Amino acid sequence: MKTSYAGLFLLIVIIAGGAFAQAPSPAETRAREIVQVLNTGNRAEFRKYVETGFGVRMRGLPVERHLNFFSSTYESSHGFEIAGVQDATKPNQVTLLVKNKLTGDWDALLVAVEPEAPNGISGIGFRPPKPPAGEAKKLTEKQAGQALEALVKKLAAADVFSGSVLLAKDGVVLYKGAFGMANKDFDAPNKVDTKFNLGSMNKMFTAVAIAQLVEKGKLSFEDPLSKFIPDFPDKESAEKIKVKHLLSHTAGLGGYFSDKWEQRSRGGIRTVDDMMGIVKGEEKLLFEPGSKWQYSNTGMLVLGKIIEIASGQSYFDYVRDNIAKPAGMTNTDCYELDKVNRNLAVGYDKQYTDAGVTFGNNIFMHVMRGGPQGGGYSTAEDLMKFADALRGGKLVSAETLKILNTAKTDLNSPEYGYGFFIDPKYYGHSGGFPGIYSNLDIYREGGWTAVMMSNYSRGAAPVVNKMRTLIEAVGNGK
Secondary structure, three states: OOOOHHHHHHHHHHHHHHHOOOOOOHHHHHHHHHHHHHOOOOHHHHHHHHHHHEOHHHHOOOHHHHHHHHHHHHHOOOOEEEEEEEEOOOOOEEEEEEEEOOOOOEEEEEEEEOOOOOOOEEEEEEEOOOOOOOOOOOOOHHHHHHHHHHHHHHHHHOOOOOEEEEEEEOOEEEEEEEEOEEEOOOOEEOOOOOEEEOHHHHHHHHHHHHHHHHHOOOOOOOOEHHHOOOOOOOHHHHHHOEHHHHHOOOOOOOOOOOHHHHHOOHHHOOOHHHHHHHHOOOOOOOOOOOOOOOOOHHHHHHHHHHHHHHHOOOHHHHHHHHHHHHHOOOOOEOOOOOOOOOOEOOOEEEEEEOOEEEEEEOOOOOOOOOEOOEOOEEOHHHHHHHHHHHHOOOOOOHHHHHHHOOOEHHHOEOOEOOOOEEOOOEEEEEEEEOOEEEEEEEEOOOOEEEEEEEOEOOOOHHHHHHHHHHHHHHOOOO
16 A cells, blocks of 8 residues: 555654644643542542642641632532633633532632642632533523522532522512521421521612612712711721712721621620721721722621611611511511521531531621621522512612612722622622521523522532523523
């Protein structure tokens, strides 16, 4: 058999091309190692890899923090199958497209490495996945509800998720369900009407209350803080900070949960003035108002005091009368936790150890009573009512709602409006703390509302992501 010189040359090129195929980048190599270690589910292997594969900065963090990441990720996935590289456009960083073995859903694992050899890991996280072409299937609304139920049942059976979920379109519930225990001491199950801690989601109510007072002419978004509280955090700063800065986390105030808060008896912190007493004398302006974004619980607390001054009511009475009642939210309030409050879920934080998993509750970690910055309670059904009331103009006008749910780029707040996180497709808020993981997405079009409330610290992110994916699969949620 004869072979032409041209054919022989082509064959050599093909062989050479295969022999000299581009090697994986250091970031991709590390990312594949991470998946391999994760898939063992073995804490001893996790610990060994942290010691040998992590970079200087990451090794400076508590090793238990890394081990908990590995353990919780394995528990919520049972490991991953690698489909390939999703993104490698940034130097020293790669995102792998992986399939979750527990749920069968797609995830995207981001790994960053140090630029110098041996390229120790400098960061790990998850990003929105981009499934392979042809994977996405069009679903009916009924199928979306069924798919959500199937996912939550898998997570609950693995004791990854405890809480309630609700998916609705145009005010019609496609699926709602509750899983896990509201109180493990008494084997009391979560129900659809169980009240879960909102975490920071109270910030939405605070922002809506401020917007209502603006509509009533009681105040303005441009008002300086000095108009209401002349000396907080000091006279000069109070004149610089405006209401709009407090609403958008651009005021330059801090986080509220300070050493002073840790050391004070929680039983004596019940009013907004009690809460203000925690930060008075502690807060200093961290940056010029409007110059940058930094999440601030103190800023939202201060807005609660402004609401009291402008309305003449306590913050709690105002929100109850002007937000909860008009929206029909009968199971939402800032309950005092040393009183009888029926059907409240206890928050639980999983603690991963070499001996196994244990649970601790957050009863002595959290606030005695929630407030303008967070810590109240609600149900999945009540949060749907809140979303519907916002859309229907029962709480503020359509024009005011647009002000609330629009990013404030002029204040260096590109992903946060006034009291709401902002996405091109939806707006809402999340809440997190040990034993708390809650989220509300209100879609701008299509009438979609997605609610997830959990009394576990972790494990609920797949539920939130699934609902967003299902809404896309049905359509009309753009």
